[in-house]
Amino acid sequence: MSEVLVLNSTYEALNVTTFQRAVKLLFSGKAEMLHGRERMLASPTFEIRMPSIIRMLYYIRRPMQKVALTKKNVLxxxxxxxxxxxxxxxxxxxxxxxxxxxxxxxxxxxxxxxxxxxxxxxxxxxxxxxxNMTLLRKPRQPKYIPWIQIKRNTLPDEWGKFLFLYNVSIDERVEA
Ligand SMILES: [Zn+2]
Missing domain, CATH: 1.10.30.50 (DNA Binding (I), subunit A)
Structure with a gap:
């Protein structure tokens, strides 16, 4: 898996991108590498670790996505x-x-x-x-469901700490 997690400057997960795009962002000075993989990427002019997590160096503003109340979204x-x-x-x-x-x-x-x-x-x-049945947790309105598609169980370990913010699984893209 060569996907790269992109974080906002605030360390909030933004999306998942290809390593090609991530490398471009790194080289244009728009992002920094937060976590690299073992594998090296090499060309005649540079050698860097394959990125796993990058962070934007400026804040990406994006509208709050309202999460529609649907059966699918509750699940x-x-x-x-x-x-x-x-x-x-x-x-x-x-x-x-x-x-x-x-x-x-x-x-x-x-x-x-x-x-x-x-x-x-x-x-x-x-x-x-x-x-006589107890709810495991109090149901709340989700503020935001990240627009990130990650297949379950393919999450690199290092991504976990940036995705803990979400109380929902991120294996499905939610249509706004
Ligand atoms: Zn049950």
Whole structure:
């Protein structure tokens, strides 16, 4: 994998780019290398480590992307993990109204969670308290879902500390 993580000057993850583009940014003085790979890149005139993480030397302003409240985005926010039992899966996950619709529960970020079919059925038309089921974490409106596509399990270790800011998995690009 020769993809490069690009950070803003504030160390916030911006996107993932090719190493060719990253090298260009480095050589034009627009970015600095934060983490290089073992492999060297060499030409007759230079030799540098293959970049893994680069950081822009100036701030890239970008509009806050509002995250649309969709079933898909709720599942992404919750990392496709059932918020009651922790089971994970890309398929067979449902969106549960924490306070059931029939009881006045609204369709909001704070009242929707990813739930496996088993938990959803078990909970039925009850509140978590009534069903004696606890949420793993309090559902919130995500401020931002990064527009970064990374395949699960191919993340270089060194990227982790710059991606911890996100409480969502980043394996899927979210259409604005
Ligand atoms: Zn479950």
């Amino acid at each position: 992404i926010r919750d990392d496709h993990a059932c918020q009651y039992c922790g089971t994970r899966g890309e398929r067979m996950m449902t969106v549960d109204h924490v306070m059931p619709k029939s009881r006045g529960g609204e369709s909001t970020w704070e009242n929707l969670v990813c739930a496996c079919m088993r938990c959803n059925n078990r909970k039925n038309n009850r509140s978590p308290q009534e069903a």
